[in-house]
Amino acid sequence: MTEALTIKNLRKTYDGGFEALKGIDLNVQSGDFFALLGPNGAGKSTTLGVLTSLINKSSGYVAVHGVDMDRDPARAKTYLGFVPQEFNFNQFEKVFDIVTTQAGYYGIPLARARENATRYLKQLGLWEKRDSPSRMLSGGMKRRLMIARALVHEPRVLILDEPTAGVDIELRRSMWTFLEQLNREGITIILTTHYLEEAEALCRNIAIIDQGRILKNTSKKSLLRQLSLETFVLDLDRDLTQAPELEGYHCRLDEEGALLLEVQKGQGLNGAFRQLDRAGLNITSMRTQANRLEELFLRLVEDNNGQGSGLQ
Amino acid sequence: MSPREIWVAFVTIIVREVRRFTRIWPQTLLPPAVTMTLYFIIFGNLIGRRIGPMEGFDYMEFIVPGLIMMSVITSSYANVVSSFFGMKFQRSIEELLVSPVPNWVILLGYVGGGMSRGLLVGLLVTLLSLIFTTLQVHSLLMVLATALLTSFVFSLGGFINAMYATKFDDISIVPTFVLTPLTYLGGVFYSISMLPEFWQGVSMVNPILYMVNAFRYGILGVSDVAPVSALAMLVLFGTVLFVVSLNLLHKGKGIRH
Numbered sequence A: 001m002t003e004a005l006t007i008k009n010l011r012k013t014y015d016g017g018f019e020a021l022k023g024i025d026l027n028v029q030s031g032d033f034f035a036l037l038g039p040n041g042a043g044k045s046t047t048l049g050v051l052t053s054l055i056n057k058s059s060g061y062v063a064v065h066g067v068d069m070d071r072d073p074a075r076a077k078t079y080l081g082f083v084p085q086e087f088n089f090n091q092f093e094k095v096f097d098i099v100t101t102q103a104g105y106y107g108i109p110l111a112r113a114r115e116n117a118t119r120y121l122k123q124l125g126l127w128e129k130r131d132s133p134s135r136m137l138s139g140g141m142k143r144r145l146m147i148a149r150a151l152v153h154e155p156r157v158l159i160l161d162e163p164t165a166g167v168d169i170e171l172r173r174s175m176w177t178f179l180e181q182l183n184r185e186g187i188t189i190i191l192t193t194h195y196l197e198e199a200e201a202l203c204r205n206i207a208i209i210d211q212g213r214i215l216k217n218t219s220k221k222s223l224l225r226q227l228s229l230e231t232f233v234l235d236l237d238r239d240l241t242q243a244p245e246l247e248g249y250h251c252r253l254d255e256e257g258a259l260l261l262e263v264q265k266g267q268g269l270n271g272a273f274r275q276l277d278r279a280g281l282n283i284t285s286m287r288t289q290a291n292r293l294e295e296l297f298l299r300l301v302e303d304n305n306g307q308g309s310g311l312q
Numbered sequence B: 001m002s003p004r005e006i007w008v009a010f011v012t013i014i015v016r017e018v019r020r021f022t023r024i025w026p027q028t029l030l031p032p033a034v035t036m037t038l039y040f041i042i043f044g045n046l047i048g049r050r051i052g053p054m055e056g057f058d059y060m061e062f063i064v065p066g067l068i069m070m071s072v073i074t075s076s077y078a079n080v081v082s083s084f085f086g087m088k089f090q091r092s093i094e095e096l097l098v099s100p101v102p103n104w105v106i107l108l109g110y111v112g113g114g115m116s117r118g119l120l121v122g123l124l125v126t127l128l129s130l131i132f133t134t135l136q137v138h139s140l141l142m143v144l145a146t147a148l149l150t151s152f153v154f155s156l157g158g159f160i161n162a163m164y165a166t167k168f169d170d171i172s173i174v175p176t177f178v179l180t181p182l183t184y185l186g187g188v189f190y191s192i193s194m195l196p197e198f199w200q201g202v203s204m205v206n207p208i209l210y211m212v213n214a215f216r217y218g219i220l221g222v223s224d225v226a227p228v229s230a231l232a233m234l235v236l237f238g239t240v241l242f243v244v245s246l247n248l249l250h251k252g253k254g255i256r257h
Helices: A044-051 A073-078 A095-105 A110-123 A139-151 A169-184 A196-202 A220-225 A270-278 A292-304 B003-023 B030-051 B059-090 B093-097 B103-132 B140-164 B170-184 B197-203 B207-220 B227-251
Strands: A003-013 A019-029 A033-037 A059-064 A080-083 A157-161 A188-192 A205-210 A213-219 A229-236 A250-253 A259-264 A283-288
Touching: A003 A044, A003 A188, A019 A044, A019 A059, A019 A188, A019 A205, A019 A213, A033 A044, A033 A169, A033 A196, A044 A059, A044 A080, A044 A157, A044 A188, A059 A073, A073 A080, A080 A139, A095 A110, A095 A139, A095 B003, A095 B093, A110 A139, A139 A157, A139 A169, A157 A169, A169 A188, A169 A196, A188 A196, A196 A220, A205 A220, A205 A292, A213 A220, A213 A292, B003 B059, B003 B103, B030 B059, B030 B103, B059 B093, B059 B103, B059 B140, B059 B170, B059 B207, B103 B140, B103 B227, B140 B170, B140 B207, B140 B227, B170 B207, B207 B227
Parallel strands: A033 A188, A033 A205, A080 A157, A157 A188
Antiparallel strands: A003 A019, A003 A059, A205 A213, A229 A259, A229 A283, A250 A259
16 A cells, blocks of 8 residues: 655744644555544644645655655645635635636646536535535535535545534535545545544544644554543433442533443443442443543543543 | 646636636726726816827827826736735635646736736727827837736736735735826826926836836837837836746745745
8 A cells, every 4th residue: 555645754833933843754545534633733734734835844754645745746736635624715706616717726628627526516515506606605515615626636635624613413424424435436535623523433544643743643443442441321210410429430420410431441331230220220221422532532632731641 | 737737727827817807897997997088088188188289299199108008007916916915815825825836827827817907908998098089009019018018017016015915905005105106207197308307317217107108109109218228127127026926926925834
């Protein structure tokens, strides 16, 4: 498998002296579905900015499919499609014109540009809006327009900065399906998101960045294996005002009154069940807390800030 | 990019620019037509009759080349400064920055858009002037060369202004406080031979004087300055401003962090 993206010792210091990237290394394999996670100000957007030539790096090496961005930026750029977080198209131009114009910037002749624009606007449910000025679109449609624009030159790597920020659940799910389909077709996908559920559901590999440094760069499976405890959500047959004391376990009530039970790796659940039974509490349903990655992420970032340690 | 791909990208930028200024024609094409018609009526017809001939021509005939040049200058400049700053403001300039289009093509595309509007407005004003006077053409080559070079130079000027601009005020300061006074004092309405010697000398440092006079020479065959030196100056200005603009784009002044 070839490398879609290679980053070596990438550094960026802004004019004011702020060091946003402190020498990061990152490799993304061709065909991967990759997430770059980090808190606000961690360096995610700076990294994407350097990859897409919107930010000048201070030093370091970046290559896309083996093409050095310093030596042959034009060729490297043709491999990339970028969907930014903020809407950045001309609000007065028509949807179809925005997409075909973008194809023209990549040297794609008008006839093929129109073909590609038609295909992606139809796939993304925007065909009916093709003659509307972009400012007339809803927020979700604007986001899909940016995806169509990023795909019109048929890139090998699609980079998305917070692609589902501010879109409703239904649309988010349909975008996930679309991105998974693109990935199956062979397009490498790199995204940043603060919906960690999104990264957990979609991505195969994950890097966690904080304060300009990569804290982890591994597969999602291996990352999740590092969780030292797991939280289970238990619905009980009656409402409690405070969580019961369970020997050997830590538990608390969530906002809806369900019992959140933290279980250490290898500890098992039987002890907790026996104690609940003795207390006369019946469990009506049970599930794991969906956002395991979020837990892990918070612990990694806390560790990096010198607080706590939830990882083995 | 291959030469063919570069050509497609260049044409794409030009088409987008032309589409922009024709879409908003009441803001871009109509105002200079109305303003210049008023100039023709008031200065040419009403006041001009009392002024009498200038350099051997009716006052109306004398001011027409200057007014055409004035509209070319302001329209070329305004197109690039407002379009490029608008793209910076909306961040749609990022569409170009992420693409493989070389900087010199981006620059030529914007300049081509500015020249298209400047020359189209110049043509409109020329056609309007035919309602009020007859136009002879002394040297078509001189007319075309001056119009093309002037619109090229002022499109570049608009580009540099847009690169430095950080707010909307910044794109109106130069046209209001620099371009308009220089144009009015650039011999549009008078021959500098009418001025005292000192002010003639001062006028000679005004670049717009050379453009107006070169164009007037092309149409009427009279000029306050040597037409060839005026063209040479335009080529020099064009070259310097092109290099400066390209350098700003390479550095990403105001568009890349």
